[in-house]
Amino acid sequence: MTAISVTVNGRPHTAQVEPRRLLVDFLREDLGLVGTHIGCEHGVCGTCTVLLDGRSIRSCITLAVQADGAEISTVEGLADGAELHPLQDEFSEKQGLQCGYCTPGMLMRASEILAGNPDPSPAEVREAIASNLCRCTGYQFIVEAVLGAAERMRAEKETAS
């Protein structure tokens, strides 16, 4: 067993884990954060995407020990209490989800995209979310949702400044 310290959604955790324990299992089973889902289990589909120090990673092919000392963000940290994050709200408005299974990974990836590029073109969004598979939507309404959220987040930022 190895001792690790990670901050998940702003909350510090210390734990003893087997070196082979996958980050996704640590998040789901040890911390009870089941919003991060398991898809292909070999790093292709992006369903298990979380942010590690602000960058998207596949938690199904990342070991929990590799996250030692890192800050992890998962879908559970997106909403501000009862208030949905603009991305979540736009996914709902544009029906950017059907079964909802890829949605947490897609939301985390989208939040990373908009952090790096607050005003992406539709083509840029398409290319950026190609890291994540969605089997239900055909992506069209996801692209619309991300663009809608980007617009709202820009407006909110302008209002704030």
Add this chain to the structure above:
Amino acid sequence: MTTVDSTTGDRIAADRAASAPPVRPHSAERRWVGQSIRRVEDPKFLRGRGGYIADRITPGTLHAAVLRSPHPHARITGFDVAAAQAAPGVHAVITGAQAAQLCDPMPDFGPDPTRHTWRCLAAEKVRYVGEGVAVVVADSRYLAEDALELIEVGYEPLPAVVDPERALDAGVPLVHEALESNCAYERSFDFGDVDRDFAEADLVIRDRLRWHRSGGQPLETVGAIADYDPGTGGFVIETNTLSFTSYLFMVAAALKVPVNRLDIRPAPAGGSFGSKLFANKPAVIAAMCARATGRKVAYIEDRVDNISNCDHHGSDRLYDVELAVMRDGTMRGIKIDTIDDYGAYIQFGVGHHGNALAQVTGPYTIGSVRYRVRAALTNKNQQGAYRGFGSEVNNWMLEQMVDKAARELDLDPAAIRRKNFIRQFPYYIPTGNVYDSGDYDKVLDKALELADYEHWRAEQKRLREQGRYIGIGLISAQERSVFSATEFWFWFDEPAAPVTSTPESVSLKVDTTGGITAILYSCAFWGNSPETMVAQFVAEEFDCDPYDVAVVYHGSGDGLPATGPGGSRTTVMLAGAVEGAAGKIKAKARRAAAHLLEIDEDDLEWADGGFGVRGDPERRKTLGEIAIMLHLFKHSFPADMTSGLDESQVYDHPWTTMPSADRKDLGVFYPFMGHACHIPVVEVDIETGAVTFLHYAAVHDCGTLVNPRSLAGHIVGGTAQGIGTALYEEFVYDTDGQLLSSSYLDYLIPTAMEVPELAIGHVETPSPYTPHGVKGGGEGGRMMAPAAINTAVNDALAPLGVRLTELPMTPERILTALRASRKKG
């Protein structure tokens, strides 16, 4: 039911008229049905609180992992499980031979289940790579998988049967010795006067077409959590397949318990696309392990399980087709001869071909059909369900034939289709199934407009001069909805499991405050929108806010008769059940309101969420006011009125008839007929074989729209899957029977870069026979896209004399076809 025979034509017409349900008046005034409201399902999923099956594993639950066969075909000579049993954290190891004692064979609608017996684990021999041979139960999935590696299995390899045509030859190895053949089923049907139509034809178009296997591949695999109570001898199983109250007896039989000792509770599914339909094997394995260990056991497939051992690969067909046409483009008759590679078992029989026969002649007035099917057994994972259930394959086959006919007759692809469109409804096709309504010209017109067809024809010409190969595809095809189970068994004169009822039930409960809870049976959330649909229907009936309706998924224990989703039936069947239950609620509420207002029931009318006095609308009782009285003050009402305000409706399939004894008429089994036209524009790179989309227009008509945005989601999502089927996705077995595409590195699912933005159009031709005129549309774009994209690629390559007849059209297949053409030319 009479048979199709010219001498009894009048009688058939009379029988058919008598069997049709009454034509409904549809109100044009709808408040909620037709609105693209946000889905009521979404908030929990957006927060990561979906409650999928793997999210429901509680501490202390044991985990099962299955050992898969590395051999396509081998006799099992023995097991050594001692080391696995002694491994840390292991609670049990169950071999296939032991499982055969603990459980009876799996539910099977196949032709002869005792001779192609399917079990949850292979008992005597393995029949495909990936088939389970043993299961380990341990404290964690990690420990279970550790122990799998310690199991020694003795295998005596046998030659594998891989090619479906060869599988039917004499003297080849047998997948099931008891069957004495690898042909699990063969039958040929004639509908109408095929020989006359071919004799009178000006021209017969012939082709050989090949559709390789792909599958739903939802991002969430199948899983189950089973708990066994030795006190009652009963199971509670949570699973992401259906709770199937109507077919529960078959699962109970596999577990060797009475039906009333089995409660299956549905968890939301992270996608199904058919592939979780009746996917009971994980549930049976988990339950077997729970009974053996006395503990709660979770078995969640991993991705390799779900690719190689899911029992839900899609169709895998070879077609030899002949289409009889006249010079003016009139299509007279079609002869279809197909071999379908079912893999090692055949759980749904040839229901996929029954499905195809519901719309075998497409939107056309083709007058006769010869349909021969041979179901080949091979050493592959068996077929199950994949969005379209065989009808999407038929659409592709038929449209390739129409396309080829248009080329040979030098007709425009839209013109040849218009020449043959059905324009009078209800219309009985040669197989006996009926199309309730449609307006195919309108759909085609709208699609041509959305596609900017003339512009792209000009572009095609202009870019051809620059050496680029642009193709414009065009198909018009059917989208049958609301299946009746006869399609599974009309093949058999003495079916093994005859079922004709495919009911769906809903209970509505009005609480003391007037709030409404809708209870669904056998229905799992599959990524479709049953909660939104029901909420919109309930809101329409009761003038409430759809977001105030609570929806509950009931388990099979004490559940009402229900079949669950499949065959694009959910929305129509739930609409009927809600309508029935709402009618009963309103009848009781009306009587209660009349009593409370001391007025005759007939003087009341429903308006704005309550009953008011006609002409004096201020005198009224809201549903809430009525409900609290009925819940708490029963003795204020006439003696025969009971407390509470909840009612249920078992809604049976509204229009289905029995097949004729001689099977020349299969009866009505898929009457609510949707329709679509897809027009993709592609560019084919003749150097690399890559296909890219320049434009894509899709127009669907699924009757009255309930939530246009949700339907559009099915159109785009289904089209994305159809793009996978057309260009990328294939479960490839090599000549030895090894599965080469057992991960997403090789099984290629389209990303956002491969799926274009669709121009979507809706046409609404209401069904005269369903509530609000709704038809199903859940199978969406996948019914159309493979056919459409194939015609587009062939249009692009036509100047080179190349025609692709095999899906998926991978770069390799396209380049091979181009090379062959160059050699020939």
